[in-house]
Amino acid sequence: MREIFPLFSRKLSHVCSLKPYKETKWLMPNGNPTGVYIYNCVAEQTVPVILSDPHIATWYSCGPTVYDSAHIGHASCYVKLDIIQRILKSFFNIKLVTAMGVTDIDDKIIKKGLEIKMDFRTVAKQYEHEFWLDMASLNVEKPMLVTRVSDHINTIENFVKKIIDSGLAYPTDDGSVYFDTSKYPSYGKLQKMQEFGEPSDDSKRNKMDFALWKGYKPGEPYWETSWGKGRPGWHIECSAMVSKVFGSQVDFHAGGIDLQFPHHENEEAQSCAYHNTRQWANYWIHVGHLNLKGDTKMSKSLQNTVSIPDLLETYSADTFRMACLMSNYRYTMEYSKEVMTTAEEVLNKFKFFLKDVYVYVNNSETGSADYNEKLLDALQKVEEKNQEYLTTDFDTASCVNSMLNLISTTHRIMKVNTSDYYPVPVILIAEYITNMLTRFGLKLQDASKDSISNSLVDTLVEFRHSVRLNALKSKDKELLNACDTVRNKLKSHKIQINDSSKTPSWVFVK
Structure with missing residues (x-):
């Protein structure tokens, strides 16, 4: 290893002590060390980032299932991933080719369409448009490539067929196709095996087998295939779309911590099966949850979410990003008034x-x-x-x-x-x-909804400063109270003054 990484031999000393079992699970890529070290859930420790090209890397993020509005739990994940991407690009001179998958055909989207009597495609387009607006309002850079499931049905069908032909997947009588986990010894690579799997189904051979393709159910959209009609399973979408744009290996694959198992586990298994390789994604990046105060998870099922527009009514995008910067991306982040005030x-x-x-x-x-x-x-x-x-x-x-x-x-x-x-x-x-x-992605711009010009605020703040200094010298409490009143009124107009013995300063705040 010292011959391969002469510049980093000292820093790699702790990486060299990987347990033999873990070495068989995570394979250190061949190529060029970047000097960056990242936590890898497969190796269960920090490992060096090594790229085929020292300045080019591929990155895929699991995007939204567009059946409803995004909330700040989603926002914290995408803001933190945006920060990491910016660091790789601007601090380590890595040219990232970024892609994100959008699930625009899914059980939840179909259900939403039936509830509001709208075609599922219209539902998906509406919420995807809203998602990109929300991301822009948080200064999250849009990926270079956006892959939508509905645009890649043929790619997904061919992907499934090749796995069936390899003997690692089997079709069932209802037109579904399942991945056969008993024939894939490396299943459980990303996370220790769970006692639970997908819901039991008489058509499945093994408890942990998962759907690559879902058989047709009356009233649902479907596509015809050689094994029957139906639609893609959730896990297969990302694998097929990533392989389409990045080939047999991706450098970084990112998403929330809740995707580590089963979604990313299943992606890795079916992608390795398709490409006949031992490792598909070299570096998995998982972002911790955003919890409410008291360690309560924010989720739509608990009806305790905060929308992104509602967040921005109270705090600026820079303030939210600063809260993300002040937390570790891998661990749970608390959303509370105290955290945001800090x-x-x-x-x-x-x-x-x-x-x-x-x-x-x-x-x-x-x-x-x-x-x-x-x-x-x-x-x-x-x-x-x-x-x-x-x-x-x-x-x-x-x-x-x-x-x-x-x-x-x-x-x-x-x-x-x-x-x-x-x-x-x-x-x-x-x-x-x-x-x-x-x-890091902060704009550092003073933005105000009021039409007050900066020069007018400057004049007012300087006048108050002169009055306050004279009041301090003469110990005039009445004038000092008046200065405090002016300061508080300005704050109610989103202008905060920082008093100084010389010249005061001020900023717009949320």
């Missing part, structure tokens, strides 16, 4: 810092500029630390924390050492903070 406060700390830097650099009262080695050293250390954090399974929470420490250090020097003036290191730090946050 995320908003952190976001505002960065915004206020950037405004304070502008004021500091353009302050006409200061003397000549000088360098500050302490600040430059602090910046360099944070840059190095953050690169290491991102290398280690995309640890964005540690990145955010290190940047907060950096701006605290910078603020102290800017405000305490009033006789000194260090514009160059301060500007470099502000540029680094801005660059990092925008590369």
Whole structure:
């Protein structure tokens, strides 16, 4: 292994200790190490990301089943995957070719159409359109390729037929086709075997066999095949569509943690069977659930979901993304007022810092500029630390924390050492903070529904600041209370003031 990865031999020492059993389950790809390490559920540990081409990778995300509106549980998954994609592209110079599958024919879509007396295809188109609007409102980049099940029926049919011909699947009298798990020894690769499988069916040979094709039921849409009429099973869709666009192997395959078993397990099994290979997806990425306070899962069945438009009525897309950045993508994330308030406060700390830097650099009262080695050293250390954090399974929470420490250090020097003036290191730090946050997908834009111009707000804030300083000197409580009233009224108009002994700053907030 040291010969293959000379640059990373020290960092790979823990990977070399993979258990023999796990080595047979996850196969380390041949190719070029990227320097990135990611948790792999098959190996059950962090492993190196290795690509055939050092700068090109394929990525497939399981997309929505479009029978209803998306909620913020879905949003947290797609925002976190969007962050990881941005990191791979902008920090590690990897050209990602991204695809997402959309399930537009399914039991739930058919049921929804019957309930509202609308054709299932119209239902699917309506909710898919809404999904893309929601993703755009959260600044989630649209995948380069969108594959819809209804556009790939022939591909799916041929995929199923080849597995039948290989002897690893069998058709039944009702026109269904099942994957024969007893003939596939590697079944259970992604997760330890469960005591439960799909609902028992007299047509199935084994409890864990799963449907590749569902036989026709009266009143449902169907397609004719050589083994009977029916429609695709859920698991086969992604395998067939990914194979169509990416061939016999995909680098990254992503989705929510609830898809690890049985959906991704079944995808891996049927894809390996189709391609006659031992490993189909090299890296599975699973995102933890978004739970409500009290560890209650957010789901449509529990009727406790929050829609994406409702979220954006209270918080900005940047605030929600910051909450995602401050959590580990693999673990459960809590959605609560406390969590979102903390995320908003952190976001505002960065915004206020950037405004304070502008004021500091353009302050006409200061003397000549000088360098500050302490600040430059602090910046360099944070840059190095953050690169290491991102290398280690995309640890964005540690990145955010290190940047907060950096701006605290910078603020102290800017405000305490009033006789000194260090514009160059301060500007470099502000540029680094801005660059990092925008590369994570934050827009850092001040948006307001009101038609108040920035210059008018500037004038009002500066006037209040002058009055407040005079009131502090004269200890005029009445004037200070009036200043507080103005500050609170501005906040009700989504304008938050950060008072300072010199020049105040302000930002728009949700």
